[in-house]
Amino acid sequence: MTVSPGPAASSHRVQPFRSDHPPASTGDALLRAATRHSGVRCVALGLLALAATTANLLLPAALGQALDALLTDPSGATRRVLSCTALILVLSVLDAFETVLGATTNARATAWLRERLTRHVLDAGPRAGRRFGPGELVARLVGSAGQAGAAPAALAGVLAALATPLGAIVALWLIDYRPALVFLCGAPVIAVLLKRFTRDSSQCVARYQDAQGRIAGSLTEAIDGARTVAAAGTADKEVARILRPLPELSREGHRMWRVQGRAAAQAVAVAPLLQIAVLATAGLLLTREALSVGELLAASRYAVLASGVGVLVGRLGGLIEARASAHRLGELLDVPATAHGTRHLPRGRGNLELRGVTVHRGGRTVLDGVDLVVPGGTTLAVVGRSGTGKSLLAALAGRLADPDGGDVLLDGVPLRALDRRELRREIGYAFERPALLGDSVEATIGFGHPTPPAHRIRAAARTARADDFVRRLPHGYATPCAGAPLSGGEVQRLGLARAFARGGRLLILDDALSSLDTVTEHHVSEALFGNMPGRSRLIVAHRASTAARADTVAWLDEGRVRAVGRHDELWTSSAEYRRVFGSGAEAAEGPAGGADDGSDPSGRERTGDSR
């Protein structure tokens, strides 16, 4: 039972990024590119916003003049009323355009970012999955891209958002400098109080999230143990236990509202009080006939526009958030995509050769100058203790990862130089824990390019001993894998079937038989180790019986090849070799945690690209 980290914890999996240039630059470049992509729209949006701001700033003055005209000179009022009407109409039309164009630009930029990054993540393949956990990848592709996608439109509107309060203060000044001065003196109070609002709320938010996290943690445990809970009929007890922090959650929730209420009370008072102060000043000027009624109306509306600084702050905040999201996306782009060559394979039988292969991971040398040859048509078993780089070796052999030094060649062609399609067509993989992709079991087995014909899929399922249980699934081969009740061994057999369904000259099994029972393993091994002319097999194995069937065994120890030979020779000559297969392993594992088949329950074995 592994406790999977909740969504909130997923970000911890992000490994610190190291690069020659600061990661920010990729994010900024990405934002610039996204803005350029919607360039015409952004320019149009910016112009629309500026036009709307202009109309917005003209309207109070026009209203004031219209009111004055109505009150003093009704004959000349019509023209002024009409100009007000026109301004309002123009404002509404501009608003409508801005609304639609802004939202569609967001959608367009978001889609563009997602498309670009999804392509890149798939090009980078397992490398991207290794650097960021899968949950983090999804969060960035969905969430961060959505936030960053709002940046171009926000950028286009930021000038207008800035112009509104500034223009309103200028307009107020133009009516009379005294109300403007009153406003400017009061404005800092707004800023201080708005700042206070953000400071206050964060603490109880943390406590709230903590209580929520505890509920989520217990719930995860209970869901993992659902079979036990259901069988024991203790669901009620479980629910009560999980909900123990609920009163605290509720208490913190109420506290959050109280803090927010207090802050909101201050915030909602400030702007109207400021406006009243402006009105009072304007009123006094009206008494002295330094101002008209219309100008008082205009002054009051300008005060409202000017106190909309909050809108500007909000916009800028949104822009900063969008930029941060773009940086997160930039980090994805900084993971290099795999570059493929254009060479094709000569005729051959799948001769695999590793020449001085060295890999460093996190400052550690995981593989150190490994030289290995799998002659065409033969099988090589790779054995060794947990954490010696077996899975990584398997990943290198089919170019799921690249070595930092040395070369991997298939029939004489370096894998780096090989055309991607040819590479994937000729090398098949089966894993310890395959990810089942495809809408149905059939599509899962046939997953990949090119899709194998249906009869090959069935035949592969039979070879992997999956046919029997697949036919027992609710809809047989049409059952969606996502909802199918599959055990670990069954998942592994589907992964094997997927590898068998694809031809190719090299088949790599990365511990792909580990969850099979002995009888099934026996039958699968029959097929696997049988005579396959023109097809080499590289098999990472934990069991002695598997190693015994291979033509050759490569014994990996501490990232180096300790010995290469036949299993029986190694077995009789080296006690240490025998220990690789678990003899005495129990003693090292502590009182009861013995991993009985040598696989590390924590999955640390999978140091390679198997993520």
Next chain:
Amino acid sequence: MSGNRVYRRGLRFLRARGRVVARLAAWSVLESGQTFLTGFALARAVDAGFLAGRAAVGLGWLGAAAVAVVAGAYGTGRVYLAVAALVEPLRDRLVRDVVDRGVRDADRGALSRLTQQVEIARDTFAGIVMVSRSFVFTAVGALVGLFSLAPLLLLVVVPPLAASLVLFALTLRPLTRRQEAFLVADEELATQLGAVCPGLRDITAAGAEEQVTADALERIGAEQRTARSLARWGVLRVVSLTIGGQLPIVLLLATAPWLLAHGVTAGALVGALSYVGQSLLPALQNLIHGLGTSGSRLAVVLRRLSPGDPTAPTVPTVRDTADDVREPSAARAPAPASAARPSPPAAAAVPLSHVTLSHVTFAYGPASEPVIEDLDLSIPHGTHLAVVGPSGIGKSTLAALMAGLLRPTGGSVDVHVDVHQVPGARPTERHHVLIPQEAYVYTGTLAENLGHLRAGAVPEAELLAAAADVGLTALLDRLGGPTAEIAPGTLSAGERQLIALTRAHLAYAPLVLLDEATCHLDPAAEARAEHAFARRGGTLVVVAHRVSSALRADRVLVMDGPRTAYGDHAELLERSPLYRDLVGAWSGPSQPALSLRDPDGVDAVAGAGLARDGRHVVPHGPVGQMETAGDLRDGGTVGGE
């Protein structure tokens, strides 16, 4: 329509909290007062004060408005508390529902519901309450103000405002539909990427980048289309706003000569323009934007959270199929093998039971081949049964059928239990306990974990005795005794299994089902645990992880489809070729294949060493694969930044 149901439930929820709603309304009235005074005081200040040359009067009226602003702000603060009293109980209820369903349905989606959707519901609900309340009370304040200034003003302002609200109400439904379509498309994209991202290695290995990219781009495009369609409908919001908020200003100006002629003062006109521009327009704007987006978000989220959600995974309801207390089934003879066993010291604590499977057939779907077909099995009290067979043959399914987790598609499973004979056992407690491969240990004290299946607290002496019997003592001491807090993540899989086994040992259940529950233990620890259960008394069914389990049992069920066999070890060696394969005691050259798996010199004949490499009947697979059968689409990690 389920939207209506959500709506009705919402109304019921509000009605049940009439006092809170009343409190909310009471504090909101202060906001009405503020709205009323800002316009009215302005009008009076202009008419009676500034225009009349009496500055003090004007300032006095504005001062009154300022007082109203402060009072209104205080009201706003109190309104937040009232909103909390509405929102927090809703959140509590949603959390309760989500946890309840999560536990019962083993639904991993519950996590994202708990951490995200419930919070969205909380925020959007609060937002909706705030904006609709604010609109109502602002509108009341403004309209009363207009009426007080001059009733004629209402004639000019109310019709466009009403028209705007009608238009908004009419467009709300199509707008909500588009908003929903957008949210759904967004989720589908997240689901798709949620499947792709953990499988990047497999995608690369299969060379399926183009295929997967095309699928993902399809979803991205679909999401963009819904976003664009939603954006276009945004025009209607602008139109509503223009009619309700801007048109009255134009109308006030256009009718000004007429209004002025009918006794409306200059101050009243200024006040009216202030009402429209500074109170009604922002409130309307908030209402239209708030309800347009939050409303549909809330509807979608609540529908997803509500129990009757058709998109939620349907998992067969788990019920205890064991009949209630029956007459003692003393007539049934005990199994010959169990009769030979010395009577267990703890047997008195366990009631008598008898498990009968008659013509049991089980298939996962109507069209699929049955996993178990026409199985008859009688397990008398005290039997120690081992179930062996290749993986996927249906061993866990059989255990689930016996535990009542699954219902047979044909035939019946009966667990007869007589609790009367047991002093201390309660009829309400379960007749069986099933321990699956993935042991359930939760964050809490060790004692809490161990006594989980008992109604009351377990006496410490009994607890320690059971721990000693199963082999938990070393771990118990290391952790710091029964009161120690344990974090499951820090325990190894084997340690968790020991805890789960001890818990089962302490239960009163007469039928214990160990479904590969010892797979992470070493052979010696496994043997010790199984012996402890044999001593405990009651019926023990072990879905065997290693063949050695079968050697310890009285009876063995070899599951092999139509060749399923039942008997003791010696009989099965005779009758079942699969059993011979499994124990490696093949006879003759007809099955030489398995001899190949003996290169490591392990003694092929029964013995403690049997359970070493290559001897696993079923090695442990990735944990949790069976658990999540209900819903593997775990959206839990989406958007978790």
